[in-house]
Amino acid sequence: MPGDHRRIRGPEESQPPQLYAADEEEAPAARDPTRLRPVYARAGLLSQAKGSAYLKAGGTKAEGGERGGGPAGAGGEAPAALRGTALRVPPRPLRGAPTRAPRSCGEEVKLALQEALEPAVRLGRYPRAQLEVSALLLEDGGSALAAALTAAALALADAGVEMYDLVVGCGLSLAPGPAPTWLLDPTRLEEERAAAGLTVALMPVLNQVAGLLGSGEGGLTESWAEAVRLGLEGCQRLYPVLQQCLVRAARRRGAAAPP
Amino acid sequence: MAAGFKTVEPLEYYRRFLKENCRPDGRELGEFRTTTVNIGSISTAEGSALVKLGNTTVICGVKAEFAAPPTDAPDKGYVVPNVDLPPLCSSRFRSGPPGEEAQVASQFIADVIENSQIIQKEDLCISPGKLAWVLYCDLICLDYDGNILDACTFALLAALKNVQLPEVTINEETALAEVNLKKKSYLNIRTHPVATSFAVFDDTLLIVDPTGEEEHLATGTLTIVMDEEGKLCCLHKPGGSGLTGAKLQDCMSRAVTRHKEVKKLMDEVIKSIKPK
Numbered sequence: 001m002p003g004d005h006r007r008i009r010g011p012e013e014s015q016p017p018q019l020y021a022a023d024e025e026e027a028p029a030a031r032d033p034t035r036l037r038p039v040y041a042r043a044g045l046l047s048q049a050k051g052s053a054y055l056k057a058g059g060t061k062a063e064g065g066e067r068g069g070g071p072a073g074a075g076g077e078a079p080a081a082l083r084g085t086a087l088r089v090p091p092r093p094l095r096g097a098p099t100r101a102p103r104s105c106g107e108e109v110k111l112a113l114q115e116a117l118e119p120a121v122r123l124g125r126y127p128r129a130q131l132e133v134s135a136l137l138l139e140d141g142g143s144a145l146a147a148a149l150t151a152a153a154l155a156l157a158d159a160g161v162e163m164y165d166l167v168v169g170c171g172l173s174l175a176p177g178p179a180p181t182w183l184l185d186p187t188r189l190e191e192e193r194a195a196a197g198l199t200v201a202l203m204p205v206l207n208q209v210a211g212l213l214g215s216g217e218g219g220l221t222e223s224w225a226e227a228v229r230l231g232l233e234g235c236q237r238l239y240p241v242l243q244q245c246l247v248r249a250a251r252r253r254g255a256a257a258p259p
Numbered sequence: 260m261a262a263g264f265k266t267v268e269p270l271e272y273y274r275r276f277l278k279e280n281c282r283p284d285g286r287e288l289g290e291f292r293t294t295t296v297n298i299g300s301i302s303t304a305e306g307s308a309l310v311k312l313g314n315t316t317v318i319c320g321v322k323a324e325f326a327a328p329p330t331d332a333p334d335k336g337y338v339v340p341n342v343d344l345p346p347l348c349s350s351r352f353r354s355g356p357p358g359e360e361a362q363v364a365s366q367f368i369a370d371v372i373e374n375s376q377i378i379q380k381e382d383l384c385i386s387p388g389k390l391a392w393v394l395y396c397d398l399i400c401l402d403y404d405g406n407i408l409d410a411c412t413f414a415l416l417a418a419l420k421n422v423q424l425p426e427v428t429i430n431e432e433t434a435l436a437e438v439n440l441k442k443k444s445y446l447n448i449r450t451h452p453v454a455t456s457f458a459v460f461d462d463t464l465l466i467v468d469p470t471g472e473e474e475h476l477a478t479g480t481l482t483i484v485m486d487e488e489g490k491l492c493c494l495h496k497p498g499g500s501g502l503t504g505a506k507l508q509d510c511m512s513r514a515v516t517r518h519k520e521v522k523k524l525m526d527e528v529i530k531s532i533k534p535k
Contacts (some may be wrong), residue, residue, distance in 0.1 A: 007341055007365065008339050008341060008366070009328070009339075010326075010339035010395065014326040015325050015326075016322075017425055017436075017438045018438075023376050046348070046401065047346065048404060048471070049347050061301070063346030065346075067347070067350050088442060103487075134354065136399070137300065
């Protein structure tokens with residue numbers, strides 16, 4: 001980056017070796033379109049954040065953290081805002097695609113995270129407060145936004161912020177080809193070859209959709225509706241794992257607390 | 260009551276412990292926190308490592324790319340470290356461009372790499388003047404509880420040991436590189452620098468591996484980087500109280516012992532990794 005004195009300078013440009021690789025990556029294997037990768041979730045693992053969570057689904061690893069922010073500016077009766085949601089996508093080493101300096105993901109994704117998390121939090125209980133939530137994507141193995149969203153929601157719950165419900169995210173992608181099918185929880189390979197992608201966020205107990213972000217050419221409206229339904233089902237299936245994770249974290253906290 | 264005293268007079272609270280030659284978390288003055296290391300967890304990076312020093316957690320990912328070598332050194336590659344302290348690791352940091360502490364840490368790691376010659380930059384050159392490897396080493400702190408420099412150095416070393424570079428040949432006719440992703444080889448790590456950090460209390464007392472609170476209360480900090488032959492690679496002392504020559508010698512001997520501990524741990528972990 002020209003004139004970036006804050007970081008150690010490297011070469012002006014660099015290309016990943018994959019561009020010069022002789023062989024093509026193999027096509028993703030055929031699989032049951034409704035399979036969800038096994039998920040490992042753990043809350044309450046960072047000592048410095050008020051609430052934190054780590055989520056691992058197949059090759060995707062995301063970490064969410066919540067630190068009670070200070071009061072927002074003079075607000076009067078303004079309701080609290082879930083501000084400062086930032087999805088940090090660390091630079092080249094941890095993602096498939098190379099990027100320049102560590103970038104915070106585009107505004108669109110930031111806004112999507114914020115919009116998905118806001119309905120779940122009881123903002124009315126925190127007047128004039130600002131809750132800072134951040135998600136860090138450690139490894140992108142497909143459906144990264146969904147993983148980051150779920151980790152962020154778990155972190156909020158772990159921090160003890162009052163919430164109506166958890167927010168669970170699920171990713172989908174449309175495999176190209178003569179008979180396009182929507183695949184639940186795509187891997188990175190499947191995402192790269194997809195004609196369209198969709199991320200759905202659901203509040204499982206209330207059964208309300210908290211967020212929806214999609215792009216690409218999917219064809220008929222019915223196929224998108226089908227995809228959303230598939231995504232919602234995926235979220236419902238994920239929910240018990242996250243519940244257990246929070247219960248375990250609460251028990252751990254209870255056991256560790258001084259008598 | 261102890262908690263109240265700690266909040267109101269943290270320094271006095273600490274002094275009471277130091278008088279008995281121990282610290283609130285039960286450690287001795289020269290004892291390190293439990294160190295855990297996990298190598299190769301991130302499959303999208305060429306090499307990765309996660310290091311935990313007590314609560315302080317740092318993850319390092321190394322990604323290798325091609326670039327033209329610098330014009331003033333056509334037979335050298337690049338190693339570009341970057342330390343990131345995101346807001347989730349501690350409430351002191353804000354999101355945005357790297358703050359002062361992150362910049363200091365990045366520069367420290369760059370100095371360690373340069374001084375210790377952990378990798379010869381000539382090893383990274385593929386074709387002099389045309390193509391060389393650039394290793395982007397990104398260190399992200401996940402949890403900041405003091406002693407970030409030790410954790411970063413260790414994570415960097417472990418990740419570099421884990422890096423596997425694919426074989427590259429330059430096609431004579433097209434003058435383009437041809438990469439064979441199936442054949443990979445490890446980097447040639449020449450030295451193993453290990454950092455040991457100390458905090459100075461009241462201008463006299465030295466404690467090893469300070470936690471976040473201890474760093475806050477300290478009157479100075481010191482970091483010594485040693486390699487396996489007992490050679491000093493780097494000494495980082497940003498201001499703070501002065502130290503006598505004798506105290507510095509004590510620190511160096513402690514650093515040598517620490518090096519042995521860390522090297523043993525790392526060798527064990529590397530041996531236990533199943534080949535990919």
